[in-house]
Amino acid sequence: MNIPAQPMATSSVSVGSGESRVSKAKDKVKMNAQGVKVFYGDAQAINGIDLDIYENEVLAFIGPSGCGKSTFLRCLNRMNDTIDICRVEGKITLDDNDIYAADRDVVLLRAQVGIVFQKPNPFPKSIYENIAYGPRLHGLARRKAELDDIVESSLRRAGLWDEVKDRLDKPGTGLSGGQQQRLCIARTVAVSPDVILMDEPCSALDPIATAKVEQLIDELSESYTIVMVTHNMQQAARVADRTAFFHMGDLVEVDSTDQIFTNPQDQRTHDYITGRFG
Amino acid sequence: MSNLALIATLLVMMALAYHLGLTRSRAVAAEHDVRMHSRPGYYGVLVALWCGLPALAIFLLWSFLAPQLIDMLVTQQLPADLVAGLSDRELQTVLRRVTALADGRGVAGGGSPEELDAAAHMARLQTIENFSLVALMAVLVVVGLIVARRRISPNWRARNQVERVIMVALAASSAVAIFTTIGIVLSMLGEALKFFSFISPVEFFFGTTWNPRFSTSGSSNQGEFGLLPLLWGTMMVSIIALLVAIPVGLMTAIYMAEYAPPWLRNVAKPVIEILAGIPTIVYGFFALIVVGPFLSSLGDLIGINIRTTSALTAGLVMGIMIIPFVSSLSDDIITQVPKSLRDGALGLGATKSETIRQVVLPAALPGIVGAFLLAASRAIGETMIVVLAAGNNPVLHANPFEAVSTITVTIVNQLTGDMDFASPQSLVAFALGLTLFVITLGLNVIALVVVRKYRQQYE
Numbered sequence: 220m221n222i223p224a225q226p227m228a229t230s231s232v233s234v235g236s237g238e239s240r241v242s243k244a245k246d247k248v249k250m251n252a253q254g255v256k257v258f259y260g261d262a263q264a265i266n267g268i269d270l271d272i273y274e275n276e277v278l279a280f281i282g283p284s285g286c287g288k289s290t291f292l293r294c295l296n297r298m299n300d301t302i303d304i305c306r307v308e309g310k311i312t313l314d315d316n317d318i319y320a321a322d323r324d325v326v327l328l329r330a331q332v333g334i335v336f337q338k339p340n341p342f343p344k345s346i347y348e349n350i351a352y353g354p355r356l357h358g359l360a361r362r363k364a365e366l367d368d369i370v371e372s373s374l375r376r377a378g379l380w381d382e383v384k385d386r387l388d389k390p391g392t393g394l395s396g397g398q399q400q401r402l403c404i405a406r407t408v409a410v411s412p413d414v415i416l417m418d419e420p421c422s423a424l425d426p427i428a429t430a431k432v433e434q435l436i437d438e439l440s441e442s443y444t445i446v447m448v449t450h451n452m453q454q455a456a457r458v459a460d461r462t463a464f465f466h467m468g469d470l471v472e473v474d475s476t477d478q479i480f481t482n483p484q485d486q487r488t489h490d491y492i493t494g495r496f497g
Numbered sequence: 498m499s500n501l502a503l504i505a506t507l508l509v510m511m512a513l514a515y516h517l518g519l520t521r522s523r524a525v526a527a528e529h530d531v532r533m534h535s536r537p538g539y540y541g542v543l544v545a546l547w548c549g550l551p552a553l554a555i556f557l558l559w560s561f562l563a564p565q566l567i568d569m570l571v572t573q574q575l576p577a578d579l580v581a582g583l584s585d586r587e588l589q590t591v592l593r594r595v596t597a598l599a600d601g602r603g604v605a606g607g608g609s610p611e612e613l614d615a616a617a618h619m620a621r622l623q624t625i626e627n628f629s630l631v632a633l634m635a636v637l638v639v640v641g642l643i644v645a646r647r648r649i650s651p652n653w654r655a656r657n658q659v660e661r662v663i664m665v666a667l668a669a670s671s672a673v674a675i676f677t678t679i680g681i682v683l684s685m686l687g688e689a690l691k692f693f694s695f696i697s698p699v700e701f702f703f704g705t706t707w708n709p710r711f712s713t714s715g716s717s718n719q720g721e722f723g724l725l726p727l728l729w730g731t732m733m734v735s736i737i738a739l740l741v742a743i744p745v746g747l748m749t750a751i752y753m754a755e756y757a758p759p760w761l762r763n764v765a766k767p768v769i770e771i772l773a774g775i776p777t778i779v780y781g782f783f784a785l786i787v788v789g790p791f792l793s794s795l796g797d798l799i800g801i802n803i804r805t806t807s808a809l810t811a812g813l814v815m816g817i818m819i820i821p822f823v824s825s826l827s828d829d830i831i832t833q834v835p836k837s838l839r840d841g842a843l844g845l846g847a848t849k850s851e852t853i854r855q856v857v858l859p860a861a862l863p864g865i866v867g868a869f870l871l872a873a874s875r876a877i878g879e880t881m882i883v884v885l886a887a888g889n890n891p892v893l894h895a896n897p898f899e900a901v902s903t904i905t906v907t908i909v910n911q912l913t914g915d916m917d918f919a920s921p922q923s924l925v926a927f928a929l930g931l932t933l934f935v936i937t938l939g940l941n942v943i944a945l946v947v948v949r950k951y952r953q954q955y956e
Binding site: 340352 | 759835836837838839840841842843844845846847848851855856859860
């Protein structure tokens with residue numbers, strides 16, 4: 220079984236295709252963070268991060284546990300708002316608009332910046348209803364036929380259509396773990412976001428399901444900006460155009476994936492990717 | 498020897514046996530210079546159990562059987578002319594008088610010579626019974642102690658045996674609850690069958706008139722025992738109560754679980770739960786004195802004739818009483834819905850209330866339905882509020898502003914005052930109780946089925 224090797228070949232570890240994707244990605248800044256600090260109560264989780272996220276790139280966050288990479292990811296669509304004791308300082312923009320501005324509608328922001336979580340969390344509804352939930356919420360379909368189209372195209376994008384087309388009315392919770400995660404990705408895609416955040420999307424999946432999700436990320440990057448947190452450095456190497464290394468609440472280094480893995484500038488990055496700690 | 502002293506002595510003997518077993522096991526270990534299978538304490542406990550349990554079993558058996566045996570012997574000894582022609586119940590009365598005399602208590606009018614003879618005979622028998630019990634128990638205690646103490650050896654698995662005794666004790670405790678339930682149901686069933694020998698089940702279950710009249714022994718003047726007005730009254734009051742409790746309770750639960758800041762939740766939740774701790778009689782007179790007149794004057798204001806004691810009054814107050822059942826249970830269940838589901842909906846751009854309505858509540862539904870059904874069976878079985886505030890008017894009508902009567906109220910009415918358990922007027926209480934039991938049992942079964950069905954769908 221050499222499925223994991225397949226996305227590897229198209230990703231930035233092999234120099235050729237990686238270079239082409241990096242050059243494609245450098246065009247336009249999609250999101251920008253300046254001096255972002257996050258506090259949980261009195262404890263500071265992130266110490267001030269500046270970062271540009273380019274349109275249609277796959278950006279991976281790596282780093283040891285508790286380094287703040289998930290926390291920072293969740294700032295990008297304000298999911299941290301749901302945690303009472305969490306406080307965010309600094310400025311984050313999406314298409315040059317401040318997402319923490321007082322008049323910013325967080326609900327619309329999350330429709331633009333979707334998120335896929337670590338553990339697959341399909342709703343306790345049918346597969347169809349899981350996908351249709353977001354479009355219904357935002358009124359993306361006027362008629363049933365339009366909704367059917369959105370459901371089908373989202374499931375196709377997530378590579379799940381052929382597996383579930385005969386049982387759309389069955390509960391989404393009845394799928395396997397990998398299928399559930401792709402269902403969650405399809406659910407996010409269905410509301411046509413600009414950016415998709417993924418918080419360790421493969422950590423609860425087996426290698427084959429992981430390979431499918433990685434391939435999916437590769438395909439989705441054609442149309443979406445993808446920011447993903449991963450614990451798995453090989454995964455970052457396989458799918459990411461650029462990689463950011465986090466350590467103790469700091470963004471240590473961000474560069475093309477090739478650079479990070481072959482020629483890191485910071486000693487901590489070097490130690491981490493060579494397995495000294497983490 | 499009184500029973501109390503007997504048990505106390507037995508406990509002292511068991512303590513002694515524990516100590517003997519403990520020291521003996523240490524001695525055995527030292528003597529053979531081996532490691533015993535179990536710690537010394539287990540041998541002590543086991544010897545104490547060997548010493549105490551058989552004697553205790555005999556004691557219980559004896560207390561249960563001996564009085565019956567004595568009654569039988571005394572009855573045989575009674576002069577034939579006294580016993581002849583007595584019904585069972587009259588014979589019981591005679592025996593009760595004899596027992597009272599034998600215990601040294603007086604009886605009305607003093608005892609007749611025959612009764613005094615019988616009492617003396619009974620007192621003799623009781624003395625013999627008591628002595629033989631003490632002797633038997635003493636033998637069992639000593640034999641048990643000696644046998645167990647001699648069995649102590651390195652290979653005797655005292656620890657495992659104590660474990661087994663504990664298991665049996667735990668199982669016996671659970672059996673108490675189960676057998677009590679079965680016993681209650683059987684006795685209700687028996688009495689209800691007696692009732693149905695007076696009144697046919699068809700008449701009872703489908704009769705539309707409730708008019709039991711009064712029990713007049715020996716007369717054939719039977720009333721009408723139609724269940725439907727009572728059942729309908731129960732339903733009406735319960736439905737009104739649920740119409741109050743379900744929306745208010747559920748919304749309270751949602752607010753508490755999702756919106757309330759922690760400090761408010763910590764204060765408000767116990768306060769709401771206090772509602773469940775108010776004695777129902779207090780709710781009852783609150784309904785009677787405050788709510789009833791208020792509703793009545795409110796009715797005057799808008800031109801509806803509302804009786805002071807009515808289905809509405811009772812239902813409203815009962816609804817307030819069961820709010821905590823709905824809110825507290827639902828709150829717990831809503832809180833248990835995993836955060837990942839909420840995050841999923843919020844991450845798609847759902848607002849908080851959309852998330853709650855479309856994701857959290859459906860996921861919590863089985864538990865919430867369970868809470869509703871629990872509240873419903875509580876409402877159906879509730880007595881004091883309806884006794885005071887429903888008006889006791891067992892007539893079939895659909896007007897919630899009129900007085901009604903419920904099954905529970907009727908049971909109270911039929912079992913207070915003079916009772917004659919040979920008359921349908923009293924026996925009907927058992928038929929009503931059985932009906933009530935079947936209804937709540939049915940609700941619980943439905944709750945289980947619903948919960949299981951949804952759980953399959955949602956997990």
